Amino acid sequence: MTTSYKDTLNLPRTDFAMKAGLVEREPQRLQQWESNKLYQQIQESRRGAPRFVLHDGPPFANGDVHIGTALNKILKDFVVKYKTLRGFSAPYIPGWDCHGLPIEFKVSQEMRKEFEAQWTQSRKPLQDSWKDEHDPVLVEEVTKQLKQKEFLSPQNIRARCLENAQHFIDVQRRQFRRLGVLGDWDNPYLTLDKKYEADELRLFADIVEKGFVYRAKKPVYWCIVCRTALAEAEVEYAEHVSQSVFVKFRVVGQPKTFIVIWTTTPWTLPANLAVAYNKDLQYVTAKVGEENFILFRGLLPAVAEKCGWTNYTETPFPTEQFATIEYDHPFCQRRGKAYAADFVTSDTGTGFVHIAPGHGLEDYGLGLKHGLPIYSPVGDRGCFVHTNDLPAEQQLPETLFGKSILEKNGKSEANDAVLALLREKNSLLHQENYSHSYPHCWRSKNPVIFRAMDQWFIKIDHAQFRERALAEIDRVSWIPDWGVNRIKGAVQSRPDWCISRQRAWGVPIPAFLDGEKWILNGEMIRHFADLFEQHGSNFWFEKSASELWSLVKPRDWKGEQAVSKSNDTLDVWIDSGSSSRSVLKQRKELQHDQKTGDEIWQADVYLEGSDQHRGWFQSSLLLSLAGNGAAPFKTVLTHGFIVDADREKISKSKQAQGGYDKPQTAEAYVKKYGADVVRLWVASQDYRNDIVVSEERVNKVGETYRAIRNALRYQLSNLYDFNPAQHTVADDQLTGLDRWILGAFSKLEAEVITAYDQYEFHFVYQKVSQFVAVELSAVYHDAIKDRLYTDPANSRRRRSTQTGLYRLVRGLCAMLSPVLVFTTDEAWEFIPENGGASVHLSTWQPRPFALTEREEQTWRRLFAIRPAALACLEKERQAKSIGKALDAKVILDGSAQVLGELTDEEKESLRELLNVSQLILSRQPEGNELTVEAVKADGQKCERCWHWETDVGAEPEHPLLCGRCVAAVRLAVP
């Protein structure tokens, strides 16, 4: 074609790039948002609007943002942005969980390394005078431990933890922002904030005053060498050889009759208070010589062999009799009973488990159930001691007092002493080495012990609290609905809440010891809340017990004087769980001003992973119910976990083991694909199930992204000369094709809104991507090229289509803006006369666009014809008789029943739909068969519009043009 004709076409123009370049472009836009204070602008623009509060569950301030954490944040951002888009005032206050073991663990690990390095450097040779009297190795060891304890003092650890937490808050904040998540990033809530800690303590004070909190013993892992309680994460399992023993317990009132127990920890026998049996097992009495031994029938042969019973008879022992049986402790002055327990197994031992509630979790549970004392006669140094849990005469014998449990070369004083006692009392049936997996301290590598320690608890069954919590659960909407079972199960089965931790990095429990009894008092706690709000909780660690006591002691205090302070901190679940008080009730921007009662502060939505049913959802519910009198949320949304291409979960620990090559930080994906593609991938996943992340999937989503971007680009590029104020065509003046697409789009809008309202983002993804691929790309965009390019620029038909495109591009940008935050904002700027404001400031209230009954029917007919016609065209193309569809003439033969009575305009719509130059409808009176024929079009190809027309060359001035183009050219070239 000659250039002059090409210049008369309205070819698309736009600077909206086809290539997204997200990785480079997104950070620029982000910067723009931040310097314009976009988040603040949005909040300002929604002032006075109905409020919608999504309360952020605080991620742990540790490490880079994991892809799973990113998923969570992005889902939250979808909700917040969607609600904002629909006109709500939806503030987002991000939070961080700052205290807790993982940080303290990491920090103390680092500090220990530092200490080791310093120690090695500064070590001095021992003085000669010491060498004579003391074991030099021991002296050095003791000195080292003292120094280390000093180096790792709570104050030092806390300082370093703070530094560490703050560092990672910054890192994560940057990474969250990069994902396009908008929020009040400059004013997040941090569980380490003075104000937060203070409000947390005030909530705690309420709960204490209401009588929920009590002190009791509970077994924890304890490392004798490190003299510290260990969390499960600090325990590693290793093979260990234990001195296992078979011991006989004399049955009361039945001479020469014994229950046989087996244990791998003889040192726990002094704490034995009961035995457990399994009521589903069959027990027998084995008569060996004069003695009778009761044990599980299935293990009798094994036990007999070990104990050297060559000649014995067995008689069944009815399980019911255990209910009344009592036995004498082999070397303590007390008696025990037998209790049924499911955990008694039939594969090792004797069918009886020796129960020491102070030394095992299962034992503890059984002890609680039956009201046994939690007797744990072991001190911090791992030596036997006397305690207050039993009357003096029932305590362990003097010979054991002071004996150490600490093992050296597989032996311990305590075990040896117990074994000696058992032999002395003729109670030891057999002893052997037993190799098994046993928990060890991760640092000292020593076997850990289970030891009951005083802990603070929240009583769950206080004042019918459990029932009230379950009732409250029913008032909350759980999505997906199985979540309600999860949380109910968690609340139903949970034991009392152990809220104290023997840890430094946390909120101190402001309790005092008066020498014997603990003082935990609501008024004093509130006093400390005020002090901490001013000075921070380091105050507790810096001041002495007497200083603190004198500060908060009520004037009218009549009780004992405190002599020491608690060293425990609150379980971090109390930290994050009290956010209802510290955040929801505090932040002005989170109040539902138009509501009353609890609804003023209650959050509309919590949205976390399914593990939080037992975690944050539960701790928040329980604390808010106990302290505020209501659940903190109205709806709880849950998502599954990220798994990799092999459907295995992606975990941090896995990477720590090394050799894990699948990227699992959010940053890795953002750097490769850009945040919008990552966000689109999140939207594409049905988060209620496991979410699969892999290069392949993200890539695929990238294809969809390109399709959407291209559709937007096509629309923008054809709006370059469109001014909505001047050129918009009224609904009833729009051409059929434009009315059709707007009708279809209106349906899409309704579906998308439903999907968003139900938090089903993957339907948004599916519906939109399908619409883009089918209705837009394959049909509408293809069909309208001709009129857009070749009609006179200001013709009604072209303006009609531009009106359609304008509405489409605005609607698409709006509906996608919660997902494609960067791309839609970019495209928004290119929409004519859009005022330069961000898409994120706009609202989306789609106006329904309904087609008439007749239109609906006609388009159904036209689309029924299309596949047959396209097939026909394809056949001709294969036969090389035509190239593109415009080279063809299509002849349709069918009854009126099939084709309907088409108006000229409808017929023209069909021609456009098929993209052919000519369409002939020849009606047969009878039959409902539709026949389609495609032939080479009549006339000649117009140089300008490529249509084949019979009037090409009719105008001598433009011998290569059709009549329509001649008219257009005359208009275009003045």
Next chain:
RNA sequence: GGAGGCGUGGUGGAGUGGUUAAACACACCGGACUUAUAAUCCGGCAUAGUCGUGAUGGGCUAUCGAGGGUUCGAAUCCCUCCGCCUCCGCCA
């Protein structure tokens, strides 16, 4: 140990009683266009058995983890089994 989820074509993923052998996309193959051009459009594309031969096309049957059941009719409802995965068990 407890709780929950999943199993559809080469892949992702729609589909919960018939209009679905199965939307849409990706991958792959073939074609068109050069006026969305690092784009766009069109077509093809499951496996097995079987019939048959007017032959590079057609008919029938089975198959949506396996088996059984309900129903006129099932990927879709019920049961059993197999396989996979996740969460929880005081780590957050």
